[in-house]
Amino acid sequence: MIDQLKRLFDRKTYAAVRYDAAKQHANSADMVAVLNADPYLMVADAGLRLISVFDDLHYDRADLDMLSAPMRRRALKKHAPFEYFQRSGSVIENCAADIRIHMPKFRALGASPFDALRETSMRPQDYALLTPTQAAAQMIAAYEVDTAKERLAALVLKHPANLLRLFDFLEPTPSKAAVREMLGELLFLQRAAVAKEPLKSRRALR
Structure with a gap:
């Protein structure tokens, strides 16, 4: 009798865990879809877990490259329906899913x-919320040129980046040619x- 009860409770616990995991996965997919549908947000690279916020x-x-308060507010507003809350000035978190942005x-x-995430301790499940320029820098650092070019092209068509600033911070070596x-x-x-819609009439967040 005791063994039967143990097996019964084990089955219930296992089913609950599987349901929560599936639900969290679905919520994550829904979140990505919502971000990519927003003109001011996009998952710039799913593998590197980079979220870009439109800048300008x-x-x-020489422009300042940082997340402004309106950019942060936009990101928090879009993540709030998926149970993300502001944990600190630099972290948005979903405690149930154990994911931090x-x-x-x-x-x-x-x-x-290129140093935007140098002092950030990211776990495999976490995301980074970046300016388009910072996101582009991370992709340049992570990929071979052909792969980086393909992914950066998708980025700048929706979120223009400060490409000249990236150029200035590249090491002046033959390997970077x-x-x-x-x-x-x-x-x-x-x-x-930028010369045509939908970008032409888009304005920076205020």
Whole structure:
């Protein structure tokens, strides 16, 4: 009798765990769909778990590159229906799913976008919320040129990045020549995208 009760409770516990996991997975997929449908947000890279927030259409290479308060508010508003809450100034968290969205802290005026996540402790299930320029830098650092070019093209067609700033922070070595060439090609692609809708009339978050 005792053994039968143990087996019964074991089955119930197992079913509950599987249901919660499936529900969380569905919520995650729904969240990605909602973000990608928003003109100001997108999952820039699912593998690297990067979320980009639209910044601007035109840049100067010396422009400040950081998440503004309106950019943070937009992200929090879109994540709130999926049980994400502001845990701290730099973290949005879903406690039930054990997922955190990290927002890099502002470090210095001349900080490299390649260093945006240098001091961030991300777990495999976590995301990073970044400017398009910071997201682009992470992809350049993570991928070979051909793969990076494909993913960056998808990014800049929706969220233009400060490509000249990225160019300035590249190491001046022969090994980076292909990356510099890629950024030049993306600059033309981005300029063409910004000159027409849906980007042409989009404005920075205020």
